[in-house]
Every structure is written in structure tokens, then in C-alpha cells.
Amino acid sequence: MNLAAAHNWAHRRFFRWNSWITGSALLAFIISLPLLTIISFLFAPAGEVWQHLADTVLKDYVRNSIVLMLGVGAISVFLGVTTAWLTSMCDFNGRKTLEWALLLPLAAPAYIVAFTYAGLLDPAGIIQTSLRELFGWEYGDYWFPEIRSIPGAILILSLVLYPYVYMLARAAFLSQSVCVLEVSRSLGCGPWRTFITIALPLARPAIAAGLTLVSMEALADYGTVQFLGVSTFTTGIFRTWFGLGDTAAAAQLATLLMGFIFALVLLERVSRRGARYYHTSNKYSRLPRYVLKNSRQWLALIYCMLPLTLGFLIPLGQLLLWAVETYDKMLNTQFIFLVWNSLWLAGATALIAVAVAVFLSYAQRQQPTFSVRMLVKLTGMGYAVPGAVIAVGVMIIAGWLDNRITSWSTLMLSGSFTALIFTYLVRFLSISLQNVDAGLSKVKPSMDDAAKALGHPTLQVIKNIHLPIMRGTILTALLLVFVDVLKELPATLVMRPFNFNTLAVRTYELASDERLADASTAGLAIVLTGIIPVILLSRSISRSRPGQTAVPKKYVTA
Amino acid sequence: MKKINRYIGVSLCIFLCACTSAPPEVNVYSYRKESLIKPLLDQFTQDTGIQVNLVTGKADVLFQRLKSEGENTPADLLLTVDAGRLYRAKQAELLQAIDSTVLTETVPVNLRDPDNQWFGLSYRARVIMYNKSKVKPEELADYEDLTDEKWRGRLCVRSSGNIYNQSLLASIIAHLGESGAAAWSEGVVKNFARPPKGNDRSQMSGAAVGECDIAIANTYYLANWLQSDKPQETEMAAQLGVLFPNQNNRGTHINISGAGVTRHAKNPANAIKLLEYLVSDKAQEWYANTNNEYPVKESINVSPTIKSWGYPFKADTLNLNELGTLNATAVKIFDLTGWK
Numbered sequence: 001m002n003l004a005a006a007h008n009w010a011h012r013r014f015f016r017w018n019s020w021i022t023g024s025a026l027l028a029f030i031i032s033l034p035l036l037t038i039i040s041f042l043f044a045p046a047g048e049v050w051q052h053l054a055d056t057v058l059k060d061y062v063r064n065s066i067v068l069m070l071g072v073g074a075i076s077v078f079l080g081v082t083t084a085w086l087t088s089m090c091d092f093n094g095r096k097t098l099e100w101a102l103l104l105p106l107a108a109p110a111y112i113v114a115f116t117y118a119g120l121l122d123p124a125g126i127i128q129t130s131l132r133e134l135f136g137w138e139y140g141d142y143w144f145p146e147i148r149s150i151p152g153a154i155l156i157l158s159l160v161l162y163p164y165v166y167m168l169a170r171a172a173f174l175s176q177s178v179c180v181l182e183v184s185r186s187l188g189c190g191p192w193r194t195f196i197t198i199a200l201p202l203a204r205p206a207i208a209a210g211l212t213l214v215s216m217e218a219l220a221d222y223g224t225v226q227f228l229g230v231s232t233f234t235t236g237i238f239r240t241w242f243g244l245g246d247t248a249a250a251a252q253l254a255t256l257l258m259g260f261i262f263a264l265v266l267l268e269r270v271s272r273r274g275a276r277y278y279h280t281s282n283k284y285s286r287l288p289r290y291v292l293k294n295s296r297q298w299l300a301l302i303y304c305m306l307p308l309t310l311g312f313l314i315p316l317g318q319l320l321l322w323a324v325e326t327y328d329k330m331l332n333t334q335f336i337f338l339v340w341n342s343l344w345l346a347g348a349t350a351l352i353a354v355a356v357a358v359f360l361s362y363a364q365r366q367q368p369t370f371s372v373r374m375l376v377k378l379t380g381m382g383y384a385v386p387g388a389v390i391a392v393g394v395m396i397i398a399g400w401l402d403n404r405i406t407s408w409s410t411l412m413l414s415g416s417f418t419a420l421i422f423t424y425l426v427r428f429l430s431i432s433l434q435n436v437d438a439g440l441s442k443v444k445p446s447m448d449d450a451a452k453a454l455g456h457p458t459l460q461v462i463k464n465i466h467l468p469i470m471r472g473t474i475l476t477a478l479l480l481v482f483v484d485v486l487k488e489l490p491a492t493l494v495m496r497p498f499n500f501n502t503l504a505v506r507t508y509e510l511a512s513d514e515r516l517a518d519a520s521t522a523g524l525a526i527v528l529t530g531i532i533p534v535i536l537l538s539r540s541i542s543r544s545r546p547g548q549t550a551v552p553k554k555y556v557t558a
Numbered sequence: 559m560k561k562i563n564r565y566i567g568v569s570l571c572i573f574l575c576a577c578t579s580a581p582p583e584v585n586v587y588s589y590r591k592e593s594l595i596k597p598l599l600d601q602f603t604q605d606t607g608i609q610v611n612l613v614t615g616k617a618d619v620l621f622q623r624l625k626s627e628g629e630n631t632p633a634d635l636l637l638t639v640d641a642g643r644l645y646r647a648k649q650a651e652l653l654q655a656i657d658s659t660v661l662t663e664t665v666p667v668n669l670r671d672p673d674n675q676w677f678g679l680s681y682r683a684r685v686i687m688y689n690k691s692k693v694k695p696e697e698l699a700d701y702e703d704l705t706d707e708k709w710r711g712r713l714c715v716r717s718s719g720n721i722y723n724q725s726l727l728a729s730i731i732a733h734l735g736e737s738g739a740a741a742w743s744e745g746v747v748k749n750f751a752r753p754p755k756g757n758d759r760s761q762m763s764g765a766a767v768g769e770c771d772i773a774i775a776n777t778y779y780l781a782n783w784l785q786s787d788k789p790q791e792t793e794m795a796a797q798l799g800v801l802f803p804n805q806n807n808r809g810t811h812i813n814i815s816g817a818g819v820t821r822h823a824k825n826p827a828n829a830i831k832l833l834e835y836l837v838s839d840k841a842q843e844w845y846a847n848t849n850n851e852y853p854v855k856e857s858i859n860v861s862p863t864i865k866s867w868g869y870p871f872k873a874d875t876l877n878l879n880e881l882g883t884l885n886a887t888a889v890k891i892f893d894l895t896g897w898k
Contacts, residue, residue: 056893118756124763124794132767139768148755229717229755231898239719242618243889245646392622399626414627415613494619498585498611498632501592509591509614512757517788 021372024363027356028375034393034426035258035381041251049240049249061236064150065219068232071154072161072218073211079158079307080165081207085195086304088173091289092297098304099170100538105311106163106480107530109487109504111223112523113311114156115511116318118227121147148228156228157218159311164217165210167476167537168438172206173199175442191290208268209434216261216384216430223489223508233257234386254389261384265377316527322520331521334501339525342502345417345492346485349424350432353481354474356425357432361440380430387427388490394423395495415497423491428484432477439473440466479533486530503529583609584828587624588637589617590815595637598844602835608828617643617721624652629822634829637817640721642728644676644816645882653818658830664837665854668875669814678814679836680851682776683873684726685810686801687762692771693799701730701803701811704772705745713746714761714770717754718892722776722813727891728884729811732876736887743895754898759783766794781850781863800867809872813881815851 086092087099105113120127123139131137131144146152176199184194200207222234231239233253241250292300360376382390398413413419443466451461489504496505503526510519588595592614599610613620617638624631624647636653638644647653653675661670661677669678686698698704704713716723731739751770761773762780783795802810817836819829835841842853847861852869860869 052890052893056890122756122760122763123767123769124790129767129790226719229753229898231717231719235719238618239889243719243724244886246886388616388619391619392626395623395626399628399630402630403628412627412630412632414623414630415632490616490619494615494623496613498613500613509593513591513593 020363020367024360024367024372024375027360028379031356031379031426031429032381033397034390034423035385037393037396038251038385038389039255039258041248042255044248044251049244049246050252052244053236053240053249053253057231057236057239060231061233064230065233067150068154068157068225068230069215069218071150072157073215075154075158076162076165076214077207077211079162080167080210081169081200081203083162083304083307084166084170084173085199086300088170089191089195089199089289090292090300092292092300094301094304098301098308100535101308101312102166102304103163103534103538104308104531105160106167106483107527107534108160108312108315109223109489109507109523109526110157110160110221111227111489112319112507112511112519112526113160113315114153114224114227115516115519115523116315117147117152117156119516120314120318121145148230150230153225153228153230157221157224159307161214161217162307162311164213165207168206168210169203171438171473171476172203176202206438209438212265212268213383213431213434215264219257219261220384220386222386222388237386237389251389254385258381258385262377262381316524319520319524319527322517323524326517327521329518335521335525338501338503338506338522339529341500342486342504342526342529345421345424345502346482349421349428349485350478350481352421353425353429353432354436354477356429357436357477358474360433361436364437365440376433380433382426383428383430385427386490387423387488388494390426391423391491391495394419394426394491415495417497420492420495420497423495424481424485424488427488427491428481431480431484435473435477435480436470439470439477442473443469476537479537482533483530486526581609582607582825582828583611584634584825584832585611585632586613586635586637586832587620587633587820588612588614589620589643590614590637590639594849597848598836598841599832601840601844602832606831606835608831610832621647621650621652624820625650631820631822632824633820634823634825635817635832636820637815639815640725640813640881641676641678641816641878642721642725642882642885644671644818645879646885647818648673648675648879649882652821654821654823654826656819656830656833658834660834661830661837666856668877669816669854671818671879672877676816676818677833677837678816678854678878679833680842680845680849680853681812681814681873682778682851683802683810683812683871684722684774684776686772686803687765687775687780687798688772688801689765689768689797690799691797692768695799695801698772698801699803699806701726702742703803704749704774705742706749709749709772711749711751712771713749714751714764714773715746715754716757716761716774718889718897720757722758723774723897724885724888724892725813725881726774726811727888728881729874729876731884731887731891732880733808736891739888740891740895743891743897747895747897762798763794766797777864777867778850781861784863785850802868802871804874805872808876809874812852812873814854814878 083098083102087095087102119125121144122128123144128139128144131142132139135142147156180198180202181194184198189197219232220234221232222238225232226235234257237250237253237257240246240253356379360379364372364376395414398416398419402413447465448461451465452458456464487504489508492502493505493508496502503522506522507519507526510516511523586599592612595614596612599612602608603610613633615623617640621643624633624636627633636644636647638647644653648671655674656677657674662674665677669681670676686701686704688695697708698706718724718727727739727743730742734742751764756764758775758779761770762775762783764770765773777800780795780798780800783791786792786795804810817833819826819833823829837855839855839858842855842858845851846853846858846864850861850864852860852864859865
């Protein structure tokens with residue numbers, strides 16, 4: 001009897017062990033296949049072009065990309081962390097609105113923001129033209145900041161990317177145990193000291209996760225830098241690929257980029273030295289906010305309004321102005337299809353991405369071995385790779401598969417929604433993974449142990465303990481992937497089926513022709529559609545403070 | 559049970575019949591943006607009943623899609639806005655030779671592939687535009703003059719990542735040789751008024767507002783500005799004059815928008831019909847008057863706007879396949895001479 005139970009237990013144990021590892025290995029393999037295809041070009045010879053690149057432009061690519069990444073990272077972290085602290089720990093007029101409004105720039109695609117700012121700030125744009133008319137200046141008589149430059153690109157990317165840091169930092173500040181902060185206060189630390197010595201280090205994993213997302217996004221950006229005329233590693237990949245016609249060298253450049261990102265991610269891990277941050281206290285209560293008064297209150301308000309205005313309100317205003325001119329010829333029945341296409345693609349991808357992320361996160365939790373962690377990291381690599389590069393990886397695989405199955409099936413992967421959604425998955429899985437993982441890490445191992453000790457089967461533990469705790473982060477993951485797919489352009493453009501358009505495709509086609517006014521209606525629709533999930537997102541975060549409303553009622557009464 | 563079987567049989571039959579008698583169609587991969595080609599394709603469908611299915615996209619990535627799809631590709635026709643990419647498709651064995659007297663009789667020899675694998679449908683001229691208040695047209699005549707010291711800090715050109723510039727330099731390599739082209743590129747870079755940025759329109763607005771005095775751009779952008787309903791654009795356009803370079807020697811550099819039938823086309827006959835339609839009078843007039851490009855059919859009149867700059871002008875007769883062969887060399891020269 002005993003023996004049988006032990007055997008049964010061992011069997012189950014083994015089986016579970018096995019399925020987690022095989023499952024995550026299989027998923028990781030499928031998802032990294034397009035990237036592996038690109039990496040496999042490492043073995044193709046491309047010596048002569050490399051010599052040429054090394055002699056001429058490679059240094060510029062590397063320097064510009066690093067400057068861009070560091071600049072965007074620094075500004076995003078600064079803006080994100082400071083606004084998160086102000087809105088979660090202080091109280092001032094307008095705080096409640098800013099709490100969700102600060103996320104809004106997330107809804108604006110960077111290339112659209114770049115288009116609008118170029119439209120405003122170029123020498124032929126409205127501002128410089130008015131200046132010249134007003135003061136009777138000629139071009140060159142006055143100094144004006146150049147938007148089409150590296151600083152311009154850094155600023156624009158930071159303005160649309162800081163919400164990633166803001167969101168994660170704010171969630172971290174809100175979930176910090178009140179006890180820790182109260183102890184800090186009772187020991188006489190002022191708000192600044194508490195912020196710097198207690199809250200900031202505790203929020204570090206979250207900030208680092210945000211910074212990782214932002215850096216990856218900045219490195220992978222193509223549309224914005226290309227539009228602003230900054231040559232980075234990504235524009236270099238495309239130039240090598242198409243201009244020089246050397247696929248192998250281009251793929252090798254892309255591989256180099258992936259290697260660099262991988263090293264960054266590892267570095268961040270190593271610097272944390274495996275430290276995990278679990279709060280040990282279960283005492284949560286409402287923490288009184290620092291109430292800001294008088295001039296401080298206004299300073300806080302103005303400071304928080306700054307990124308919101310620059311990253312969202314001004315571009316939105318410009319789009320609105322343009323849209324007023326052109327909406328009547330752009331809004332037609334076709335437009336409804338554009339919206340619908342964008343919505344269902346984004347929705348389907350978000351659901352799949354989160355499902356995959358949940359599985360991988362659990363695999364990592366159940367089997368925290370080096371190999372599983374590496375497999376999971378591998379699946380997140382796509383975020384740092386330009387969408388068009390992933391698209392090519394997927395196209396090569398799809399074409400290969402199609403050619404294999406052509407004898408018994410006329411179904412085509414190439415140009416199918418399956419291939420397109422798979423491409424999105426490869427590109428954006430990292431976002432859902434980071435969030436779901438962060439949510440799962442809120443479930444302390446001691447909770448599992450307690451539940452298991454009380455004899456609850458695993459499934460019930462997941463349903464009754466994990467799910468309620470993770471609900472907020474799962475929703476966040478869903479919405480972020482949704483918004484990102486909504487904005488995605490290069491992969492959609494080239495992989496879509498015949499006669500299929502999305503809002504992003506329409507915006508791009510018109511805007512790249514510098515028909516900015518005509519592009520504005522579709523661009524506006526992306527932004528407005530993106531706002532809804534972003535607001536939902538923000539609400540879910542403000543509710544996530546333990547001790548406020550996140551704990552389901554039945555546990556409170558129990 | 560039998561009844562159900564019969565129903566299934568009947569509906570299957572209907573389904574199959576429906577499939578075999580599906581409306582005729584042709585599938586197009588287009589590097590050309592939807593708004594610049596869709597009206598023509600819709601007209602074609604209306605006139606012939608042949609449904610046109612369209613995917614537009616960035617040229618090179620779409621090329622990769624065609625390539626990786628191989629024999630299975632659904633694409634029948636590849637539409638591009640430059641000859642270099644058609645040449646590349648031909649080199650990759652993605653196109654097939656077309657035997658159509660309509661096409662060979664309409665499209666001039668230098669605007670189509672010697673093996674009839676691709677055909678030009680319209681062409682565009684890459685000209686010098688100048689600010690009329692600062693530059694007299696007599697001050698320069700050839701692309702080569704752009705390297706003159708007197709233009710130091712006065713020239714706007716877009717980035718060398720752009721295919722139009724790559725093709726221009728490729729044509730210069732073909733005429734002046736690699737070292738001549740490198741010297742030209744170096745001289746032009748020295749005269750930049752600003753680091754290259756933006757597209758052709760951005761160079762034109764640079765010249766119009768005084769960031770620079772001369773710009774290199776394709777003519778149809780200026781025509782679009784002149785016909786624009788935005789006062790700002792018409793005002794800027796009014797500042798600019800057009801100069802066709804090299805009229806006394808090899809002629810102005812031109813490039814085409816063109817198309818070829820894919821090697822593994824499933825509807826080749828319809829694709830040829832579409833090609834022939836695109837060189838018909840009706841379509842050629844559309845290219846000339848709506849898109850402000852030059853029609854390949856000589857009997858068609860260009861738009862009055864284009865005519866006012868001088869038409870016909872002397873165009874470079876270099877076979878456009880050369881632009882494809884020399885493209886990579888051109889990019890290398892750009893890199894070497896610091897043309898960003």
C-alpha cells in the first residue's frame with residue numbers, strides 16, 4: 001500500500017517533471033525557430049562585405065545604436081520612476097487623472113509621433129514658418145533644434161516608451177509592503193530618503209524589467225530612426241541586406257544584435273545575483289500618501305504633465321487637426337474593415353501570447369533549472385529583433401514547410417493569418433512573459449507550501465490562490481500585447497494575405513508618402529483604439545495594491 | 559441516412575462546381591503603394607471582370623516572400639517602382655519571359671528587359687530642382703556640376719539608403735566608371751547643406767525655405783505639390799525651378815515603375831492581360847495625369863504641369879538592367895565616401 005503510493009507519487013512527479021521540460025522545450029524551439037533561421041546564416045560566408053562594413057559604416061551603426069539605447073533607457077527610467085513615485089506615494093491635485101493618463105503615450109506608435117513632430121518642427125513646418133513670418137527672419141538667421149537627429153530620436157522614443165517603466169515601477173511601489181515603508185518612516189526617514197534607500201531598491205526588479213523592455217524596443221526600432229534619418233544597427237541590417245544584396249551579412253548583423261541583447265539581459269540577472277524579492281509580511285493596510293501642498297503641488301502636477309503633453313497630447317492634437325481636414329474622404333465602409341482587422345488580429349495574438357507565457361512561467365517556477373530558464377529567455381529574444389527580420393525568418397520557414405506539404409495539401413502557410421500571428425507571437429511574447437512572470441513571482445512559495453500542506457491539489461491551488469493574485473498582471477500582459485500588435489507595422493505589411501489592410505498599414509502607406517494629413521484618420525483610430533486597453537490597464541494596476549481590493553472576498557471572510 | 563448522404567453529395571458537388579467556376583483572378587505583389595495603383599486595378603476589374611488581389615509592401619521584404627514561397631507562390635505579377643528590383647527578381651529566377659507583341663511594340667527597348675522578363679509601365683526623371691530666387695538655371699547643366707565648389711553647403715539630397723539615389727549613382731558608375739563615380743559622390747557630399755534626411759519632398763522643402771539652394775528629386779513630387787489644395791505646398795512649389803541634367807550629353811537619369819510575370823504564376827494569362835492593360839492608352843493617361851509620371855507610350859500626352867518643364871527631354875538610354883547590376887557597388891561607394 002505504502003509502496004504503491006510512493007510509486008504513484010514518484011510516477012506523477014516524474015511525469016510532471018517531464019511534461020514541463022518537454023513542453024517548454026518544444027514551445028521554445030518553435031518560437032525561436034525563425035530567429036534560429038536567421039542565426040544559422042552565421043555559417044554562411046560573407047567575408048568581403050564584412051570587411052567593407054568594418055572599414056566604413058559599422059562603427060557609426062554601433063555607436064548610434066548604443067547612444068540611442070542608453071539615452072532612451074536613461075530618460076525613460078527617469079521619467080517613468082519619478083512619475084510613478086509621485087502618483088503612487090504623493091497626493092496632489094490631478095493625481096487621480098494622471099495615474100491613468102500617464103500611460104496614454106503607450107497608445108501612440110512611435111513612428112506616428114515622429115511624423116507629427118517632423119510635421120511641426122521641420123524648417124517647412126508650422127512653427128518655423130510662423131517664426132520666420134513673425135520676425136521676418138530667413139532660414140539660418142536663428143537657431144532651432146533639429147528633430148531629425150539622434151537627440152530627436154532619443155526624445156521621441158523615450159516619450160512613447162517611458163510608460164513601460166512607469167507602469168512596472170508604479171505596480172512595484174503600490175505592492176510594496178506598507179510595513180517596510182512604515183518602518184522607514186518610523187526610523188525618521190523623510191520621503192526622499194525612503195524613496196532612495198527603501199522603495200527604489202525594492203522596486204529594482206520591476207524597473208529593470210521595464211528598462212529591458214525599453215532598451216529592446218529602442219534597439220529594434222526601425223520606422224522611427226529611419227524616418228528621422230539616424231543610421232543605427234537596424235537601418236544597417238536593411239542596408240546590407242537590400243542595398244548590398246548580402247542576406248548572409250545582414251543576418252549576421254541581426255545575430256550580433258540578438259547576442260548583444262542576450263548579454264544585456266544576462267548582465268542584469270547576474271547583477272541581481274539571483275536575489276529574489278518576496279515580501280514576507282502579510283500585513284497590508286492603506287499607506288497614507290505624502291500630501292503635497294502649495295507650490296510643491298503645482299510642481300508635481302506640471303512635472304507629470306510634461307511627458308503626457310509631449311508624448312501624447314501634442315501628437316494627438318496635431319492628428320486631430322489634420323483629421324478634421326481629411327476625415328470625410330477617409331472615413332468610409334472600408335475604414336470599418338480596417339478597424340475590425342486590426343482589432344481581431346490584436347485580440348487573437350494577445351490571447352495566444354498570454355496562454356504561452358502562462359505555461360512557460362509555470363514551467364520556470366516548477367522547474368527552476370538553468371536549462372528551463374535559458375529556454376524561456378530564448379523565447380523572449382524576438383522583442384529585440386526588428387519585426388521585418390523576424391518576418392523574413394518566418395517566411396523562410398513557412399515557404400519551406402509549404403514546399404514540403406504541397407504534395408498532399410493546398411493549404412498555404414505563407415501569406416496566412418497563422419504565419420502572421422505566429423510572427424507577432426515571436427516578436428511580442430517577451431512582453432507577456434515578463435508580466436506573467438512578475439505576477440507569478442508575487443505568489444510566494446510559502447503560499448504554495450501552506451496550501452499543499454493543507455492538502456489542496458495543485459489545480460485547486462492554481463485556481464484559488466494563483467489566479468486571483470495574478471489576474472491583474474495577466475490582464476496587463478493581454479492589453480500590452482494587444483496594443484503592440486495594433487501598432488505593429490513591418491511584419492504586418494509584408495506577411496498579410498491578399499487584400500487585407502490594417503490601421504497601421506494604412507497609416508504607414510499614406511504617411512510614408514508624406515501625406516500626413518490623409519494618414520491622420522487611421523493614425524488617430526490606432527491611438528483611440530489603443531487608449532481603451534491602456535485605461536483598463538491603468539485601472540487594473542491601481543487596484544492591485546494588496547490590502548485594498550485585490551484579495552477576493554471569499555478569502556477575506558474565510 | 560441515405561438521404562443525408564445524398565444531401566452531402568449534392569452540396570459537395572455545388573461546392574466543387576463553385577470552386578472550378580470561381581471568377582477569374584490575378585494576384586499581384588506590389589512594391590507600389592495601394593493608393594497609387596488601386597484605382598487602375600479597379601478599372602481593370604471593371605473592364606475585364608478579372609478580380610485583382612493585392613498585397614503591397616516594402617519592396618525587399620516582399621521580394622523575400624516571393625523567393626521563399628518558391629513554386630507555391632500565389633503571386634502572378636510583381637509590380638515595382640524601380641528597375642533594379644526587377645533585375646534582382648530576374649536574377650533570382652523569379653520571373654518568366656513574356657511573349658506579347660502588345661508589350662514589345664509599346665514599351666521602348668531601353669525600358670524593358672532584353673529577355674522580356676519585365677516591362678516598364680511608366681518612367682520618372684531624377685532632376686535638379688533649384689530655388690528660383692537664388693540660383694539661375696545657367697549656373698549648372700549636368701549632374702557632374704553638383705560637385706563644383708560654388709555649391710558648398712547649398713545642396714539637399716536624401717539618404718543613400720534610398721533606391722533612387724542608388725540607381726542614380728549606378729548610372730553614373732556605368733558612364734564614368736567606379737573611380738569617377740566615387741569622385742562624384744565625394745564632391746557631392748562636400749556640398750551637403752545638411753546631413754541627408756527625409757524623403758524627396760523634404761529636400762524640396764529645404765530648397766524652398768532656404769536650408770539649401772538646390773535639391774535632387776523626382777519630378778512627380780513637384781507636380782503633386784503644384785496641384786495640391788494646400789496653400790503651403792503650392793507656395794513652396796512656386797519657389798522651385800526644374801533643371802533636366804545632362805541634356806547636352808548622355809541625358810537625364812530615369813528609372814521606371816514596371817512589372818513582370820512570376821515564374822510560378824498560376825494565372826499567367828490574366829497577368830499578361832493586366833500588363834497589357836497597364837500600357838493601354840487609358841492606363842497610360844492615368845499614369846501621366848494622375849500620378850504625374852512619364853508614360854512609356856510615346857503617343858500619350860503628359861500633364862500640362864510636366865509639359866511646362868520641357869517635354870520631351872533627353873533621357874539616358876542606358877539599359878536599366880545595369881542599375882540592378884551596379885546597385886551593390888553604388889552602395890559601397892556611398893559608404894566609402896561618407897554619404898549617409
